[in-house]
Amino acid sequence: MTSEEKKAAAPRREWPLWEVFVRSRSGLDHKHCGSLHAADAKMAIQLARDVYTRRQEGTSVWVARSDHIVASDPRDKDMYFDPMEDKVYRHPTFYRLPDSVDHM
Numbered sequence: 001m002t003s004e005e006k007k008a009a010a011p012r013r014e015w016p017l018w019e020v021f022v023r024s025r026s027g028l029d030h031k032h033c034g035s036l037h038a039a040d041a042k043m044a045i046q047l048a049r050d051v052y053t054r055r056q057e058g059t060s061v062w063v064a065r066s067d068h069i070v071a072s073d074p075r076d077k078d079m080y081f082d083p084m085e086d087k088v089y090r091h092p093t094f095y096r097l098p099d100s101v102d103h104m
Contacts, residue, residue, distance in 0.1 A: 018044040023060040
C-alpha cells in the first residue's frame, strides 16, 4: 500500500462542531446563530466573530461544543412542562389570607 493509499484509507478527523450564541445588545439574551467547526474554543470564538457578527452588531459571543450540550427529549415535554396540577401548593387557593387583608 502506497502512502497515498494509506492517506485515503485513514479515517478523516474533523474539527469538533461548536454552537454559536451572540448577544446583539447589552441587556438582551444571547441567541443561537448557528454552528461551525473549529480546533479549539479560542478558534471557535474568532471564527464566530468573523462569521456571525458584522458591522459591530454583537456585544458578546458564546461558543459551546455541540457534544457537550445536553437537552431534554421532546417526548418528555409533559414531565418537564406540565402546569403541575398535582402540586396544590402552587395554586393561590392553597394559601389562607389573613383576615386583615381584604383587597386581594
